Amino acid sequence: MNVAKTGRYNPLLALKDPHYRRFATGSIVSVLGMWMQKIGVAWLAWELSKSPFWLGLIAAADMLPSIFLSSFAGSLADAHDKIKVLRSAQSVAILQSLLLAILSWLGLITVEVLFGLTLLLGISSSLEQPARLSLIREIVPPNYLHAAVAFNALSFNLARFVGPIIAGVLISEANVGVTFAASALAIGFFSYALAVIRVQKETDRSSEAAQALGTMDGFRYVSSQKSLLVTLGLMGASGISVNGILQMLPAVSDRLFAKGIDGFVALMAASAFGSVISGIITLSRPPGARGVVGISIAVLCAAASLAALAVIPIFHLALVAIFCMSFANMYAGIAGQALLQLESEPGKLGRVMGIYSMIIRGGPAVGGFLIGTAATFVGMVMPVVGVAALAACYAGLTALTFSRADQRP
Numbered sequence: 034m035n036v037a038k039t040g041r042y043n044p045l046l047a048l049k050d051p052h053y054r055r056f057a058t059g060s061i062v063s064v065l066g067m068w069m070q071k072i073g074v075a076w077l078a079w080e081l082s083k084s085p086f087w088l089g090l091i092a093a094a095d096m097l098p099s100i101f102l103s104s105f106a107g108s109l110a111d112a113h114d115k116i117k118v119l120r121s122a123q124s125v126a127i128l129q130s131l132l133l134a135i136l137s138w139l140g141l142i143t144v145e146v147l148f149g150l151t152l153l154l155g156i157s158s159s160l161e162q163p164a165r166l167s168l169i170r171e172i173v174p175p176n177y178l179h180a181a182v183a184f185n186a187l188s189f190n191l192a193r194f195v196g197p198i199i200a201g202v203l204i205s206e207a208n209v210g211v212t213f214a215a216s217a218l219a220i221g222f223f224s225y226a227l228a229v230i231r232v233q234k235e236t237d238r239s240s241e242a243a244q245a246l247g248t249m250d251g252f253r254y255v256s257s258q259k260s261l262l263v264t265l266g267l268m269g270a271s272g273i274s275v276n277g278i279l280q281m282l283p284a285v286s287d288r289l290f291a292k293g294i295d296g297f298v299a300l301m302a303a304s305a306f307g308s309v310i311s312g313i314i315t316l317s318r319p320p321g322a323r324g325v326v327g328i329s330i331a332v333l334c335a336a337a338s339l340a341a342l343a344v345i346p347i348f349h350l351a352l353v354a355i356f357c358m359s360f361a362n363m364y365a366g367i368a369g370q371a372l373l374q375l376e377s378e379p380g381k382l383g384r385v386m387g388i389y390s391m392i393i394r395g396g397p398a399v400g401g402f403l404i405g406t407a408a409t410f411v412g413m414v415m416p417v418v419g420v421a422a423l424a425a426c427y428a429g430l431t432a433l434t435f436s437r438a439d440q441r442p
Contacts, residue, residue, distance in 0.1 A: 052230045053172045053181065059226025060165070061188035063123075066219025068196025069203070070130060071095070072301070073212035074151055076204060076294060077137070079283040081144040085413075089405020092280035094148050096398030098155040099162075099391045104251055107163040107387015111380065115164040115171070116227050122161035123224045129154045130217035137210035159394065163387040170374060170382055172230070180316065182371045187312030197301035201294060251384030260376060261385065263325050263431060264369050267332050269392045274424035275335045275362045276393070277400015278342070278417055279304060284405070288413045290348045303352040307359035315367050328372070329432035331365035336425035343417035366393075 048054050078091045110118055133150055136142040173181040203212045255261050278285065279301075286296035338358035345351050370389070377385040400420055407416035 048184075050172065050174075053169075055226045055230050056168070056172055057181075057184065057188060059223035060185065061192055062219050063223035064189050065192040065196050065199075066130075066216035068192050069200040069212050069219070070133075070154075070216035072197050072200035072298075073204065073209045073216075074133075074147065075280070075283050076200075076297070077142065077209050078144060078147055079287070081142070081147065085281070085284045085288070085405040085408045087144055087148075087405075088281060088284055089402040089408075091144075091148055091151050092401035092405070093398040094152040095155045095158070096280075096394040096396075096401075098152065099159040099394035099398070102156060102159040103163060103387045103391035103394065104384065105387070106160045106390070107167075107251055107384040109160070110164040110167050110383030110387070112383075115168045115383070116230060118164040119161055119168070120224050120227055122157045122164075123220050123227075125157040126154055126161070127217045127220050127224070129157065130213050130220065134210040134213035134217065137208065137213060155394075159390065162390040162394065163383050166370070166386040166390065167383045170379065178374055179371050182374055183312065183316040183367050187309065187316055195305075197298050197305065201298040204294070251381065251388055254378075254381050255385060255388055258376070260325060261373060263435070264328060264372050265388060265392055267325070267328050267365065267428060267431060268369050268389065269396050270424040270427045271332045271335055271362055271365055272393050272396020273400035273403075274420040275332075275339055275358055276397035277404055277420060278339060280397050280401030281404050281408075281413075284408065285342075285413060288408070289343075290351065292348060296348065299348075299352060300355055304355045304359040307356035308363040311360040311363035312367065315364060324372070325435045326432050328365050328368050329428045329435065331361045331368070332428035333425050333432065334361035335359075335365065336421045336428060340418050340421040340425075343414050343421070 048057060074091065074095070075088065078088050082088070106118075129150055133142070133147075136146065136150075169181050169185060170178060199215075200212050203209075203215065255265060282300045282304075283294075283297050286292045286294075286300055290296050292299070335358050338354050338361065342351050342354040342358060345354055373385055373389055374382070404413075404416040404420065407419075
């Protein structure tokens with residue numbers, strides 16, 4: 034069914050395919066578990082150390098491996114069966130979550146052990162994500178790829194909305210170990226769903242297998258495609274600034290508003306709610322020429338809202354600011370990923386998604402570490418405003434440059 038010919042756009046048609054439906058269901062459960070674990074790790078790191086530096090360092094341990102491994106993982110996804118790559122990485126993630134749960138229950142966890150186990154999960158996630166993202170294109174018909182990308186992003190942020198709430202209840206009413214055990218079960222559910230998925234069309238990898246593990250090929254390809262390169266730059270700007278501060282919300286709650294875990298959960302929920310509303314609106318609209326300019330404006334708005342979050346002294350207004358920040362950031366994320374998915378050559382998509390994963394996971398790690406380190410010496414406000422200003426300048430210049438290019442005859 035071709036949207037252009039019928040004039041109709043149904044964003045849920047991709048779910049009619051049983052294999053994509055299994056993938057989508059397993060993915061949202063898995064991401065729900067991932068966000069529960071993120072909340073558990075962040076809160077446990079803060080409880081063990083009361084240090085913004087350690088909080089930023091553990092956030093970096095989760096995401097920094099992407100800088101070194103995601104390009105290789107993207108090549109791996111192009112050269113091998115993506116489902117096998119996914120399930121292998123998930124086996125490590127399940128064992129890591131169970132070990133965290135056991136050590137927490139036994140009272141043997143320390144901030145150093147937490148750092149090591151989080152680093153292990155970061156390595157596993159770095160190997161998994163390019164395969165997960167590029168697998169969508171092998172399951173979903175091209176006409177509904179935009180809807181699938183939007184639905185995937187929406188489910189991710191719906192899980193980010195629900196996950197902190199569940200994790201907060203489990204931490205408050207039971208203990209943090211239960212959160213880690215629940216995460217292991219959620220990842221295991223997705224691994225089972227992947228076992229019964231069949232792709233629509235097997236990709237012939239034999240001609241590319243020899244060159245695919247040459248990780249610089251992805252960077253060369255992206256460098257030759259201006260729209261891909263600039264889009265990835267915008268994802269990096271929002272990652273270091275907007276997504277970087279999401280790694281620091283326990284410190285934001287305590288240091289800026291003295292709200293503790295209740296404030297932390299409220300900030301996370303407001304952020305996720307803004308993302309969900311934005312995702313629903315984006316999902317309900319047919320794909321159009323959003324382009325680099327639209328992504329740039331969205332990143333600019335998200336950065337402005339981030340700066341407002343840092344300087345607003347009233348907690349309820351801060352919730353509004355983080356809602357607006359996540360609303361704009363979600364739009365940029367969906368539009369950016371859709372552009373990368375649709376404009377990349379199929380045989381190089383894994384490598385493009387590897388670089389994308391490196392940026393969206395490594396950017397927040399770098400941002401969280403820089404903000405956390407600087408906050409140790411100068412407080413939270415100046416570092417947050419600083420990264421927001423840098424992201425806003427880059428996004429504004431990009432929007433201006435591409436707007437002028439579009440106006441040229």
